[in-house]
Amino acid sequence: MTLGFAATPSPLGPDTKRVVGLSPQVLDRLMPMHLWLDPQGRVMQAGPTIAKMMGGAPALGTRLLDLVEIRSPANIADFTALIAQEGRRLSLALRSASHLPLRGVVSSLPGQGGALLDISLGLSFVRAVAEFDLNQGDFSPCDQTLELLYLYEANTSIAHLSRHLTERLRAARLAAEAQALTDELTGLANRRAMDLELARVLADETAHFALLHLDLDYFKQVNDTHGHAAGDHVLQQVGHILRADLRRGDLAARVGGDEFLIILRNCLSEDGLREVAKRLIAGIEAPVSFEGKLCKLSASIGISTTAGYGTRPTPDEMLADTDMALYRAKNAGRGRFAIHLPKRGDGTLGARDAEVYNAR
Amino acid sequence: MHGMINRALQGFLVAHYGERSWDEIRSIAGIPPEGFEAMLQYDEAQTLACFEAAVTVLHKHPNALLEDIGTYLVTNPALEPLRRLLRFGGPTFLDFLLSLEDLRDRGRLAIPDLDLPRIRVEELDPSSYRIRAQWSLPGIAPILLGGLRAMADDYGALALLRLDGMQPGEECLHVQLLDMTFAEGRQFVLGGVGA
Numbered sequence: 001m002t003l004g005f006a007a008t009p010s011p012l013g014p015d016t017k018r019v020v021g022l023s024p025q026v027l028d029r030l031m032p033m034h035l036w037l038d039p040q041g042r043v044m045q046a047g048p049t050i051a052k053m054m055g056g057a058p059a060l061g062t063r064l065l066d067l068v069e070i071r072s073p074a075n076i077a078d079f080t081a082l083i084a085q086e087g088r089r090l091s092l093a094l095r096s097a098s099h100l101p102l103r104g105v106v107s108s109l110p111g112q113g114g115a116l117l118d119i120s121l122g123l124s125f126v127r128a129v130a131e132f133d134l135n136q137g138d139f140s141p142c143d144q145t146l147e148l149l150y151l152y153e154a155n156t157s158i159a160h161l162s163r164h165l166t167e168r169l170r171a172a173r174l175a176a177e178a179q180a181l182t183d184e185l186t187g188l189a190n191r192r193a194m195d196l197e198l199a200r201v202l203a204d205e206t207a208h209f210a211l212l213h214l215d216l217d218y219f220k221q222v223n224d225t226h227g228h229a230a231g232d233h234v235l236q237q238v239g240h241i242l243r244a245d246l247r248r249g250d251l252a253a254r255v256g257g258d259e260f261l262i263i264l265r266n267c268l269s270e271d272g273l274r275e276v277a278k279r280l281i282a283g284i285e286a287p288v289s290f291e292g293k294l295c296k297l298s299a300s301i302g303i304s305t306t307a308g309y310g311t312r313p314t315p316d317e318m319l320a321d322t323d324m325a326l327y328r329a330k331n332a333g334r335g336r337f338a339i340h341l342p343k344r345g346d347g348t349l350g351a352r353d354a355e356v357y358n359a360r
Numbered sequence: 361m362h363g364m365i366n367r368a369l370q371g372f373l374v375a376h377y378g379e380r381s382w383d384e385i386r387s388i389a390g391i392p393p394e395g396f397e398a399m400l401q402y403d404e405a406q407t408l409a410c411f412e413a414a415v416t417v418l419h420k421h422p423n424a425l426l427e428d429i430g431t432y433l434v435t436n437p438a439l440e441p442l443r444r445l446l447r448f449g450g451p452t453f454l455d456f457l458l459s460l461e462d463l464r465d466r467g468r469l470a471i472p473d474l475d476l477p478r479i480r481v482e483e484l485d486p487s488s489y490r491i492r493a494q495w496s497l498p499g500i501a502p503i504l505l506g507g508l509r510a511m512a513d514d515y516g517a518l519a520l521l522r523l524d525g526m527q528p529g530e531e532c533l534h535v536q537l538l539d540m541t542f543a544e545g546r547q548f549v550l551g552g553v554g555a
Contacts, residue, residue: 130551136451147469149550150448154470157441165399 019110032140033119037064039112041079049138050119053128054096064117069093071101083108083115092119100128121145126152183254185232186239194253194261198315201263205312209265210273210305213322214242214280216258217298217334230290234297241283245276261322268307270339274357277301277337281359285335302326302354304340325354332356361407361497362474366396369407371439372432373414381417388413401473404497411499423502423523430506434514445470446511447548452540453517457481457489457508477504490524491533501531508535516545 024045027034032049042061051057058067063079070076072091083106090104104119121128125145128134139145181193189197201207216238223231235258242252242260249265267273284299302325304318313321321340329338338354374382386395389409396402415422434443445466449459460479467476477495484490491508493500501523512519517540524534 126551130549133549133551135550136448146448146550150445150466151469153441153448154445157445158471161398165397 027116030140031116031118032138035064035068035117035119036114037079037117038114041065041082041115043067044114049134052134052138053132054094067095068117069095069098082106086115091122097131100124100131102128125149183239186236186254188239188242188260189251189253191253191255194251194255194263195315197251197263198261198318201265202306202312202315202318207265208268208306209263210267210303211318211322212260212262212264212277212280213302213319213326214260214262215300215326215330216284217300219258219297222295222297226290226293226295230293230295233290234288234295237288238284238297238299241280244283245280261319268305273303273305273339274337277303277357278359281335281337298335300326300329300334301337302329302340303337308340308342310342328354328356333358335359361402361404362471363396363398363400363402364471364474366402366407366410367398368433368439369410369414369429370396371436372429375432375436375438376428377418385410385413385417388417407497422499426499426502427506430503430508431510432506433503434507434510443514443546444548444552447514453512453515453519454537454540456511456515457491457535457537460491479504487537489535489537491535493531493533494529495531498526498528498531501526501533504533508533513543514546514548516541516543518542 022030027036027045028047032047033053034045034047035043035050036045038044041064043058043064044060046054046057054067064082065076065079070082070090070092073085073088076082076085086106086108088105090106092102092104093100094102101122101124102119103122104117106115106117108115120143125148129145129149136146181189181196183190198211201209216234219231219234222234235254238260239252239254242262246252246262247265250263252260252262255261264273264276267276280301281299284297288295288297302322304321304325306313306318308321309317325338325340329336332338336356336358338356340354341352370382373385382395386393389406389412391406391410411422411425414420415425418425433439434446446456448466449456449462458481461481464476464478467474475496477493477500479494480492482490482492491504493504505521505523508519509521512521518538520536520538522534524532526532
């Protein structure tokens with residue numbers, strides 16, 4: 001059986017009547033995924049690869065449309081309708097593997113030769129190669145499917161590497177950011193982080209909070225008598241004490257050698273603030289032992305709250321008021337705290353700008 | 361030099377000689393602690409410095425080290441994706457050998473700025489071939505020697521390979537095919553990576 005028939009010999013050049021004869025072996029080699037159909041649309045020959053995809057060569061004489069479902073163009077009900085689509089790109093699938101879309105093209109043959117349907121793997125080639133268990137010998141050397149597979153695998157590996165790089169860069173950036181916002185010695189926030197957070201919570205008019213400015217008492221003595229290592233140690237202890245008192249949304253920062261700023265969210269009542277201040281000072285006054293030596297500290301705290309202002313204060317205003325309150329507390333002795341007093345309704349200050357308390 | 365190549369060198373040194381040796385080599389060669397990054401470009405001098413430091417620290421002959429690198433690239437389980445890409449070269453070892461002429465273009469298909477060696481394969485007789493390789497760095501022939509020996513094993517082929525002249529600019533290998541189906545070979549299924 002040979003496909004087509006030989007043309008009468010003619011000189012080289014364009015000749016639409018010239019026809020080649022192809023043996024089944026040649027067809028199999030050039031188009032391993034072809035189906036050769038008789039004029040009634042029954043299979044006369046199936047290429048080795050399409051036969052493998054069908055789970056074995058189809059019985060000769062099987063109707064094409066019993067083996068293959070044409071999806072596009074739509075409404076191809078019989079073989080005549082299919083032949084009318086000659087030369088167009090067809091979307092199709094094997095009825096035995098309808099989840100793997102294929103593409104094809106049909107061409108009618110001269111005389112009673114019938115038609116050839118050539119098929120290739122569609123965009124589902126990766127799955128199709130795996131599911132049909134195809135190997136290199138199943139493709140024509142001219143078929144680029146192998147190169148597509150090669151590219152697919154290469155891309156997968158490279159995308160993996162790119163993702164790793166991106167993840168490493170992100171981790172490095174997060175670490176750098178955390179470092180830029182953290183006080184290395186105590187692990188608390190630093191001045192920059194506090195400034196950012198203070199501006200942020202003040203910008204949110206619904207956020208109410210107290211700002212505490214805490215300054216250690218006798219820190220210089222600890223440093224001078226026991227050395228800087230002891231000083232660092234007590235600062236770390238203060239870090240622990242502050243952290244223990246923080247709730248979600250609160251922030252404590254070391255903003256100077258022995259100075260700390262603390263934002264306490266939704267903590268506005270004088271009673272509540274007095275309690276917190278006393279607890280913090282008591283915690284800091286508990287003697288700390290460092291290499292056998294006892295270090296004794298205390299602390300003074302200045303406090304202001306967002307409730308103490310008629311209009312939303314600026315960060316600088318609030319910082320100045322806690323500063324002032326801290327100054328009043330220090331002036332009254334050590335281990336004291338002072339709460340900034342609101343201005344009167346007419347905007348003028350009362351007799352005192354802060355109420356000083358003894359923590360003991 | 362593409363980071364992929366430097367990264368392969370680093371991967372080889374760590375896999376074969378451990379992190380401590382790598383740290384020593386890295387420090388002598390002046391490579392930062394995080395090592396090479398596969399997706400970046402590096403100066404060739406850094407690649408050479410790394411290799412020279414490895415030769416010094418490990419007391420190995422340069423060619424022996426290069427050959428081991430070639431073997432590592434094909435056989436290390438962590439580099440299975442690379443072995444698979446190489447197996448796309450063809451269904452038999454001879455097909456693969458002949459496909460080496462496409463290696464450079466195949467590399468570029470995967471990574472456009474990857475600079476792989478330019479390789480010509482000359483048939484001397486149906487069972488002997490000369491492989492001529494040109495690359496920007498010296499030492500490509502010993503790397504290929506190790507890699508091709510491992511690929512012959514991978515295909516289950518029996519082949520004799522030897523260096524066949526190393527001049528600056530071109531390095532050659534001689535390959536004699538003895539038995540294309542000598543052993544079972546390792547599996548290569550096209551659809552093996554899954555979708």
